[in-house]
Amino acid sequence: MNLKPPSSSPLTSNSNNPFPATHSSLTLHWVSSPHYPSSISSPTRLRLLATANPHTNPTSDLSLATTAAAAALPNEDQKLLTLLRQRKTEEAWTAYTQSTHLPNPTCLSRLLSQLSYQNSHSGLTRAQSIITRLRNERQLRHLDANSLGLLAVAAAKAGQTRYAASIVKSMLRSGFLPHVKAWSAVVSRLAATGDDRPALVADSRPDTAAFNAALNACANLGDTRRFLKLFDEMPEYGAEPDVLTYNVMIKLCARVGRKDLLVFVLERILDKGIALCMTTLNSLVAAYVGFGDLETAEQMVQAMREGRRDLCKILRDSNSNNSKSSLIDGDVFEKDSNSNNSKSSLIDGDVFEKLLPNSVRANDCEPPLLSKAYTCNSRIYTTLMKGYMNVGRVTDTVRMLEALRHQDNSSSHPDHVTYTTVISAFVKAGSMDRARRVLAEMTRVGVPANRITYNILLKGYCQQLQIDQAKELLREMADDAGIEPDVVSYNILIDGCILVDDSAGALGFFNEMRTRGLAPTKISYTTLMKAFALSGQPKLANKVFDEMLNDPRVKADLVAWNMLVEAYCRMGLVEEAKKIIQRIKDNGFHPDVATYGSLANGIALARKPGEALLLWNEVKERCRVKKEGETSDPSDPPTLKPDEGLLDTLADICVRAAFFKKALEIVACMEENGIPPNKTKFTKIYVEMHSRMFTSKHASQARQDRRIERKRAAEAFKFWLGLPNSYYGSEWRLEPIDGDE
Template sequence: MTTITTNPFPVNHPLTFHRVAQPSPPTPFNSANSKHNTHPLTAYTYSTKHAEPKLSATSHEDQPLLFLLRQRKTEEAWLTYSQSTRLPGSTCLSRLVCQLSYQNTKEGFTRAQTIIQRLRDERQLHRLDANSLGLLAVSAVKAGHTLYATSIIKSMLRSGYLPHVKAWSAVVSRLAASGDDGPTEALRLFNSVIRRVRRVADPAIAADARPDTAAYNAVLNACANLGNTGKFLQLFDEMPEFDVKPDVLTYNIMIKLCARADRKDLLVFVLDRILDEGIDPCMTTFHSLLAAYVGFGDLETAEKMVQAMREGRRDLCRILKDSNWENSENADEVFVKLLPRSKISSDHDPPLLPKEYAPDSRIYTTLMKGYMKEGRVSDVVQMLEAMRHQRDSTSHPDHVTYTTVVSTLVKAGSMDRARQVLAEMARVGVPANRITYNILLKGYCQQLQLEKAKELVREMADDASIEPDVVSYNILIDGCILIDDSAGALAYFNEMRTRGIAPSKVSYTTLMKAFALTGQPKLAHKVFDEMLKDPRVKVDLVAWNMLVEGYSRLGLVEEAKKIIQNMKENDFYPDVATYGSLANGIALARKPGEALLLWNEVKERCGQKKVEDSSSSAPPLKPDEGLLDTLADICVRAAFFKKALEIVACMEENGIPPNKTKFTKIYVEMHSRMFTSKHASKARQDRRMERKRAAEAFKFWLGLPNSYYGSEWRLEPDDGDDYSTDSF
């Protein structure tokens, strides 16, 4: 499949769209009960200085193409278009893009992209109407090209068009569920559309672009994924402005928000509010509730919930409240507004469910995942057996259930039993999917059984007709790393690209790891450069850290520092892993002076939370044991005792116990005869006084004899020996 890697709607090339006749093919945006005879994707302009040009009748040359489009002969219309060197008129172009997008196929989407690219090259993008662009955005979302879809909606907004709510909300929904900064971008896009809608004086003009419940659910999901409770409340309160009412999905998302905010005590109050609003819960409501309790590790409550559903009890709210009642006096104001009953006395009579809700296979499987997380293999297997004997067919194990059992056995190292479950799936007619095979694949790789992993890949293709995907290859690449086979990792990476499978962010960083761990930082850097060129992935902190690790492992401190400087210039701030790698590189290179510079930066980052007016834009740093222990080790070896004391004090402040035994051994072996020379000049002795005081203070901290006790301490020094040193 050919994709366009450049943005067809560049910021430096503003687009000007003009409305054309509405295409005739049916679209999901057309509403039969619409009260407004307006274009499904309404265009509007703020300026009155330029009148909209009149549309000329379709040219004679376009008639054959237009006839095919009206007959819905999209394939023939595409061939006619592609065989002609002349650019058709606006009506034909818009109809063709609409029909290609409406096919919802990779081929149709690629062809529509080709038209967009041609129009962009010829600066004729204004020939397309808003309906065709909206449908193309939806098609891009379904094809997995979220960034492309986002660029289309943004370009429409810049050009004065209000996209139909079904178009822009589809993009917001996909962004909200994606990784990296997708949820943040979803919020930005939602806000951009809402600002435009509010600027339109005539509500009828913006009727089809106004947000509906699905649009709000999409952006609220972005807030929940970010854990942004304040923004969630703000948007939730804005819904009445557009006559939008929350539905059961809205409250299901609120359950997720409570889980992300670490508020297990409020989960039941979401169910309480659903019932209080007169909304019937759906099975997804119970799936979300159970998943939240399992996520909190509260299997006792999860088991009570499942048992209550098995018994057909309708007083589930009471059961959950009795199990998790916590009357918090310092409740978050956001949740007090979202869930008012969370502040009401426990004497409040909880509402009943409108009907009985029997557990289905997903309910049982979710509880099974809780057992898996705690390593309760026998409980997982017993639940699988119990599900097989359920009378209700909706409670029978499905492929997700079996995959969970396989995952449990793989984590327990029982690969043979996991393969038996795979065979059972085939026997009972529940086909394994790619996820099931990938879990098995990972198990073999973790056990260093690469040959069995390769055999499983062949079995996937031959017996199950399942081709490996990018996740499969990432697992194989990581398996090669575990056996120090960087060449094998590169071979799998190249094979993946040869087969037309686009590498993911994990693919690049895993291959970088292969080269970094085998002492080939320059090759890791080449992979990083390839990652920068790939428009489908976004370089993250993990990739930068892998580069730093690669150079630091060889003691190439200057190269590692250059990478860190580049990170900062690209708005990536070093984290504990970054500093930890650099500290290890400094120790390997025996450059204690660099350790002092690093400690000063770390100390500044650690103290930012205490300094309100800090001018640095870098976020505060929470140091870990590995970083501080390495820095302290370097300073003790280099006799930088004052700095060593600063570092161990930082360790104690952060609840990290310093390894006094190790530091005592280093001091005794390397510095026990420091400052003992009787032949040093008085000037030299004076210069060493401050360092000597620091050494005595460090000995005091270690619990060794020191000047604070008024006793002399040394290990049989030889007269004339002077072990004072500034490096090691």
């Protein structure tokens, strides 16, 4: 697609400095902390004077290439890496075959990934030749798990099941845990053929690391039952729980809201004689921050600063104080309320009694002491700072940064994560000038900002509608800091252009992103579609969507389809929108509330009440809950949970069109779903548009007979509104209504 912005809004692009994007590379994004409850007890002041160790960014070990490493590469490797970053796989293969030496691990992994991702016979053959060469030279250790997993998937899709299984088994022997997609591709093929399945299972006995990965998935889902099942299976395979296992258990407690059990996880680690790590202590601080209990988090940090070992006692005391506060505030469950939650709590309680048997007999023993005193590192301080940031305590965040900055030991000074947290706090508070001063301070003290830092600032400027400053920051990011913007940077800028109603600017950034060699993501396409949809250009939105469908690196999801429906509905083009919805169904998706909501708004704009009736019939059928024993077809769409916007729009259309029977059905659906109908609005519509309905004295008898049913529905609707009606006298009409005598 050759999309170009109008000449009136030219956007400069730097084509001489392309930034690579490969479909196979591992992209690490900054994930902001979740929103925590705002009901937090009065914070205590934390006196920060102790030293802290520098926090090493864990993502640095996962990056596929760094600027410093790239600078040290031989010329041939540098050329090969550049071609791979530009996704010129054919030229990269030629450079590889002509290389006089074995390329470095980064080049090999990326080349193998891109060849495997082609899903072609030639690409797979070339990828296999790389494996053969490395095996012969005993250099297979140069490849990473991502590239090997992609090769296994490609081989499985090509029908080479044995080869794919051998790759997976080789990964297991090397200590790599294959990605779930690699597992699925290989195991599904083995299940179909029956070949080699026992050998794969025999070589796949999980160790502690494998169990930890599975337990982590259960913790992320909050699945306590499955967590317990896996935890109980560990001894059967000779896998002993380690400190990471209990760190994951801390996450599980946080996920299911069991703050009272955090201390018992720590005590269980001490009881079993497992050596604590700083990650455990940071996980505890993060858990209390997540619960909004900054007071306990501060007490933990303060105790560590003072060299105390009685953290378990501090956490137990916190539990006692919270229990007393709950009783005082009346925060107790009644027998007949929240029965489902009570059952869930009982089930979780049974699970945790088995996971943490020490929690049952907690009152029978004194809380244990840590084996030694632990000193806070910058990671723990940063976690607490994020807690301050989330509740808007910007002053405390800055005060902590200042305290860390003035530590005697230079190794305990704040790192780029700490500074980025402070910048994020200022951005959240809308103080962009102070955020920029922190960025300047990072440069002054020699702490390099990274792409995440600049993306946070870019988002702040866009939220403040300061697009010009965002463009200037993008230039500084690339030219002065030497940090090339990534696809996230451009997605932020495209979204910022939407906020100022600049679809041409959004298109300009999209094209500039591709000029730099960055592959658009689903978010990129969908955001650009949103820009055209909001500016009333559905054909351009459709053109972007068509290109998204033709891009093999992305797969259109329901969000993208809905944006296309929204684009047409905003112009009242109902028929075109209905065709898109039919395509949604043909592609295996089911319209959701957003789809129907956009269509309802389009129908209201086009003033086609008949279409509203058809839409309501479909929505009503989707909202119907199947009765017990009623069989369901797997192809049936899932039950729909309507929202206020959809039902209110449909009710509005029906009331204006005098479809009172359908209007009553819709408001009944609203009340069933806990949505309060806007009676004031509907009363105003009725009085303005229908107050003199059925008052004609010259209508024929046949016409009057046809109006009986509509009249009965109108009276029922007036009764629901609380207006005078035939059910209890009328100040509009004192004489009896026909049929009431």
